[in-house]
Amino acid sequence: MTTPQPTEPEPTEPKPTDQVQRPDPTPLDRKIAAAFPGVVVRKDLVKAVKGNAIVPTYVLEYLLGQYAATDDDATIRSGIEQVRRILRDHYVHRGENRLIQSRIREKGRHRVIDKVSVSLNEKLDIYEAEFSNLGISKVEIGAETVRNHPKLLTGGVWCICDIVYAYSGNPKDVPWRLHSLKPIQLSRLDLDSYTATREQFSTEEWIDLLIQSIGFNPAMFGPRAKLLHLVRLIPFVERNYNLVELGPKGTGKSHIYSEFSPHGMLISGGEVTVPKLFVNNASGRIGLVGYWDCVAFDEFAGKKKRADRALVDIMKNYMANKSFSRGVETLGAEASMVFVGNTSHTVPYMLKNSDLFEELPKQYHDPAFLDRIHCYVPGWEFEQIRGEMFSSGYGFVVDYLAEVLRSLRDTDYSDRYQRYFTLSEDLSTRDRDGIHKTFSGLMKLVHPSGQASPEEISTLLRIALEGRKRVKDQLIRIDDTMTAVSFKYTQAGQTHTVTTLEEDEYPELYHREPEASQSPEANTEDTGEASPSADAKRTEAADTRAHGSSSELKEQHVKFTEGRRGFTYDRYFGPYLRGASRIEVVDPFIRQPHQARNLMEFLETVAKYTDTTNEITVHLTTKRDEEPRYVPRQQENLETIRTNSAVAGISFEYSFSDTIHDRSITTDTGWIIMLGRGLDVFQPFDTDWLDLRLRQQYFRQVREFTIAYMRKQ
Incomplete structure (x- = not known):
């Protein structure tokens, strides 16, 4: 390299x-x-x-x-x-362009960093460059330079240029001359070395490297969130990939497409025409899709926005067939299409009243258009960008990674899962295309050699299936003629059902048909995950209806996927605490302030679900902090919890053990709750006291974890 x-x-x-x-x-x-x-x-x-x-x-x-x-x-x-x-x-600042122009005149020559775009002057049969910040135009540029860098003709390219001032005395002549131009991009790439060096890293390390390369701190994200961030990169590594992401403001939806790669173009959704995007029939000049690897539409959402019907029709044909017509001639292109926009409603509101595409302009809220989307990224799963999310670690120079991804567009890994897995037979051709392209893109990002274990392939395949399922399930809502299909895959005779996260969180809204309230043990046969009930208020009375009395509780094993909301201690622990007078909690990680907060919230649940007119004792066994300097803080937090618990009639005790590992809650009524992650199941979030998540666990995203409920023998 x-x-x-x-x-x-x-x-x-x-x-x-x-x-x-x-x-x-x-x-x-x-x-x-x-x-x-x-x-x-x-x-x-x-x-x-x-x-x-x-x-x-x-x-x-x-x-x-x-x-x-x-x-x-x-x-x-x-x-x-x-x-x-x-x-x-x-670098030329817009407000200093006249100063730089004067400097060029006085020195005769000056180097600038600016965005350069080129157009053909048909009357003079020459190419002319325009400098965005410098504010000069009609600068003649050689045809060979334009041929070597065709993107100068559309959208512009950031370059390092030497500008010469040569006044001829003729007022009609442009005094500016372009002495040299060098696009800011990598000059050479050794893809074989990149692929070979990848093998020195574990899959987890490599994903963290990619996350750091796009500017984020991987420690702030779980495995699922990291993969969703990588899905945003697929349009750069996969040809003709159609992606949509809708979600709240401030989650970084457009950052990747504006800052990450010199091969991507971000445009406003309302500022594009057929000639600009596809082809100018008058001049025959091809548009953006012919020059850029990825064309992204920012602020694409907005019901009141109006779109050109002719543009929508051509776009539908291009997204399906990778081609578009210019008169009697059909042209092809490889640009991926990305549509990002903000939502103004919550997910349950959209599921109850319309669909997850509801924010799109009317012309795009069309089944024929939406069916061509390969993947729908759930923008509501991304946290709003905060300062601590940015990385201070090492990552690829983005231009280098952009060139790697561009080179990998020639590779196809869409069939690499077939050695181990088989997709459901009733998936349509478009469903399979979407799944294949998403899977291939993730493979090229995470496993550029094309080699991965069955478990690693399964993880990527599930993300690909879910991304297309989110599109298909909304299409069924919009178009009554579409029928539901099974998004499943089979491995060695065992069938795995893939669901979307919002389907698990809001089953009664997602499937529209009224469903009976379900307890935590329900809906675990296919996915192994527990679905929340329909009670919006999440009160104790509603929780009792969902779980029943203590005598109706069952032994069970439930699993929660990363990023899911709706988990609360009240809902999943409370019913098993009823009637208890002594509760043993074993959790080696009650060290950090947020872990102490989790413990205090658990004691709130104990206060709600036990009879505090009796003596209630909660005993915690934990480990001392590994950093000796933090042990006093840990003990101080536990003493504060002891004091505050007494207000609720709870006697809180604690002890330390260096040998514990497993996490559990045991009651003297005969229940053992095995906790895969202990009480620390929530993803990090802003701890501003005005943040609703600080008061309501229901709105927090969780890490992936499991809970097993067992009766003592």
């Missing part, structure tokens, strides 16, 4: 005040830096050098990749100063 060599002069030694505080590298960071020298960068450095420059991330990382792609502190500091100097001296 090689990277472009610096062309700027050697930097001067930075001042001590310019040093950037460096976090301690993790073992994974050290492994990344050693395995991929020259093509990885510390992600927090982008913020350190960006300042007020409105420049895409891949431009900054291109520069950082040249000057600061190292693990050496001194070189990083020197590289940061060099990149800052380059941006200071050569």
Whole structure:
């Protein structure tokens, strides 16, 4: 692997005040830096050098990749100063364009970093460049340069350019001359080395590397959330992939398509025409789909928006057949189509009153259009972006990863599951196409060699099935002529049913037909997961109706998928605590403040479901914090819990043991509840006291975990 060599002069030694505080590298960071020298960068450095420059991330990382792609502190500091100097001296701010124009005139020549777009002047038969921030146009550019970089003709490309000022005396002449132009992109790629080096990492490590590469801290996300983030990358690695993501504001839906790759174009959903997107019949010039790997429509949602019916019709044909017509001629293209937009209602509201596509403009709320979507990413599962979610670890220079993904578009891994798994026979051709393309894209991202274990393949296949199922289930709501199909796969004679997360959370709304209330043991035969009841208020009375009395409780095993909401201690522990006077809790991880909060919330459940007119004792067995300096804080929290529990008539006791491992709740009424993750089942969330999730467990997302209910023998 090689990277472009610096062309700027050697930097001067930075001042001590310019040093950037460096976090301690993790073992994974050290492994990344050693395995991929020259093509990885510390992600927090982008913020350190960006300042007020409105420049895409891949431009900054291109520069950082040249000057600061190292693990050496001194070189990083020197590289940061060099990149800052380059941006200071050569990046063109819109408000300073006249100053830069004057500088070019006075010096005769100056290097700039700007977005360049090119058009053909048919009258003079020459190509002319326009500089977005510099504010100059009609700059003649050679035909060979345009042929080498055709994307200059549509949308524009960020480039490093040398501009020359040569006034001829003729007022009709443009004094600006383009001496050199270099698009900001990788000059060479060794894909074989990338694929081979991938094998040095475990699957979990590799996924974390990809998450860090797109700028996020993997420690803040569970396995499912990480894979959903990777689904956003599939349009860059898979040809003609059609993706939709609708969800709340502020979850980073459009970030990937605007900042991640020089091969992607993000446009406003209301600012595109047939000539711009597909072909101009007058000039014969092909549109965006002919030049970009991914065309994303931002702010696509909005019921009141109006779309050109001709555009919708051509788009439907393109999304289905990878082609479009120009008069009597049919043209093909490979651009993937992405549609992202905001929802204004919650998932249960949409399921109750309409469908999960309800926010789309009327012209796009069309079964024929929606059936061409390969995957629906549930945007409501993503947390709103917060500062602590950003990574300070090492990740690929995004331009390097973008080139890797582009090269992998030539590879097809859609059949790699067939050695182990068989899809349900009643899936339609379009269902299979959607599943295959999503699966192939995830395989290329996570397993670029195409080799993976059955368990790893199963994980990716379930995500692919779910993404297409979400589309199909909503189509059935919209179009009565469509029939339901089984999204199942078979392995060695055993059938696995795939459900969407919102189907598990809101079965009575998802399937429309009225259903009887279900207890935790219901709906576990196919998925092994418990479905919440229909009680919206989640009161104790409703919980009693859902679970029945203590004598009706059963031994069972339930599983919760990552990202699901609706789990509460009241609902899944409360009924098993009734009648108890002594409760033993074994959980080795009651250390951090949020874990102490979980324990206090469990004691709230104890207070609700037991008779506190009697003596109620709760005894906790846990481990001391591994960090000796935090042990006093841990003990102080437990003492506070002891004091506060007395208000509810609960005698709280605790002890420490260094040998415990399993997590459980045992009552003197004969129940044992085995806890896969103990009480710490919730994903991290903002602990602002105004956050509703702080008061209502029901609205928190959970990690993947299991619960087993057993009677003592």
